[in-house]
Amino acid sequence: GQQVMQIPQYQHVQEGEDFTTYCNSSTTLSNIQWYKQRPGGHPVFLIQLVKSGEVKKQKRLTFQFGEAKKNSSLHITATQTTDVGTYFCAGTREGAQKLVFGQGTRLTINP
Amino acid sequence: GAVVSQHPSRVICKSGTSVKIECRSLDFQATTMFWYRQFPKKSLMLMATSNEGSKATYEQGVEKDKFLINHASLTLSTLTVTSAHPEDSSFYICSAIGPSGQETQYFGPGTRLLVL
Numbered sequence: 001g002q003q004v005m006q007i008p009q010y011q012h013v014q015e016g017e018d019f020t021t022y023c024n025s026s027t028t029l030s031n032i033q034w035y036k037q038r039p040g041g042h043p044v045f046l047i048q049l050v051k052s053g054e055v056k057k058q059k060r061l062t063f064q065f066g067e068a069k070k071n072s073s074l075h076i077t078a079t080q081t082t083d084v085g086t087y088f089c090a091g092t093r094e095g096a097q098k099l100v101f102g103q104g105t106r107l108t109i110n111p
Numbered sequence: 112g113a114v115v116s117q118h119p120s121r122v123i124c125k126s127g128t129s130v131k132i133e134c135r136s137l138d139f140q141a142t143t144m145f146w147y148r149q150f151p152k153k154s155l156m157l158m159a160t161s162n163e164g165s166k167a168t169y170e171q172g173v174e175k176d177k178f179l180i181n182h183a184s185l186t187l188s189t190l191t192v193t194s195a196h197p198e199d200s201s202f203y204i205c206s207a208i209g210p211s212g213q214e215t216q217y218f219g220p221g222t223r224l225l226v227l
Contacts, residue, residue, distance in 0.1 A: 033215065042204055042221045043155065088154065097143055097208060099216060101155045 002027050004091050006102030014110045019076040021105035023089035030094040032065055032072045037104070038085040046074075081109050113139050113209040117219035124195055125227055131191045132222045134205030140185035141207035145216065146178070149202040161188040195226040 003026040013019055023032065031050045035043035047056055049065035049072060056063045062075045072089055086106045090099040114137040124130050134144055142163045147155040159180050160168045167180035177199075179191040192199050202223050206216040 035218075043218045045215055045217060048215055090155075098145070098157060098160060100157075103154045106152070 002091075002093060002100050004089060004100045004102040006089055006105055008105055009103060010106045010108075012108045012110065013079055015081060016078050019079050019083070019107055021074050021087050021089075021107075023072045023074075023091075023102050025070045025091050025100075027070070027093055029069050029091040030096070032069075032089055032091045033099065034063060034072075034074055035088045035090065036085050037088065041085075043088060076107075079107070079109055081111050083107060084109050113207070113217040115141075115205065115207050115217050115219040117205055117222050119222060120220060121223045121225075123225045123227065126196055127194055129191055129193045130195055130224060131189055132203055132205075132224075134188045134190070134207070134219050136186045136207045136217075139207075139209065141188075142185060144182060144188040144205055144207045146180060146188070146190050147204045147206065149204060149221075151202075155204065158190075163188075192224065195224070197226045200224055200226045 005024045007022050031048055033048045034046040036046055037043045047063050052069050053067045054065040060077045064073045076083055086104040088104045089102040092099055116135045116137055118133045122130055144161040146158045148158050149155050157170050158173045161180045161182040163182045163185050169175045182188040202221050204218055204221040206218045209215045209217050
């Protein structure tokens with residue numbers, strides 16, 4: 001079945017450093033979505049990427065969707081303590097509604 | 112934005128009892144809702160897809176008689192954990208396809224179930 005792999009599993013950075021998490025799917029995706037889950041909270045939708053090679057920015061966050069629509073990345077520039085949480089990618093195949101989640105990358109930050 | 116609520120937020124029950132969790136889309140109609148389970152520090156595992164007016168579609172390995180899903184209206188889906196056991200203790204999260212229908216899922220706040 002479809003698998004979505006996400007690395008790294010954990011990342012600890014100093015405040016102000018950059019952070020990147022990578023997502024790879026075993027199958028071509030229709031779209032990929034990114035979510036953030038704070039400790040004790042629920043996943044919150046960040047963004048959806050649909051087009052091959054698409055790049056979207058939200059302030060310090062940059063999201064990319066690979067040309068083959070099988071991989072994606074989230075990059076945070078100059079992390080802040082408010083960025084702490086687990087970042088999940090989740091993808092859907094063409095014609096499907098169901099999301100397959102990656103394992104998540106847990107980001108912790110040293111202030 | 113689209114808001115999804117869940118009730119209760121936390122529940123503690125005795126082993127052998129059944130627990131019902133409600134998932135509501137507050138400001139939009141959701142023909143499709145999803146139920147996930149999340150273990151501590153782990154990812155979300157899809158349990159089933161709930162379709163309004165029809166039977167839920169369960170993922171492989173999820174017992175449909177154990178986790179009863181009812182999607183009786185366009186704004187409400189319920190998950191009943193029947194004859195709960197301690198191993199059913201988990202964080203259960205529902206989501207609904209947003210009003211734009213563009214596959215974005217909006218998540219409820221989750222329900223923490225503890226079975227003693």
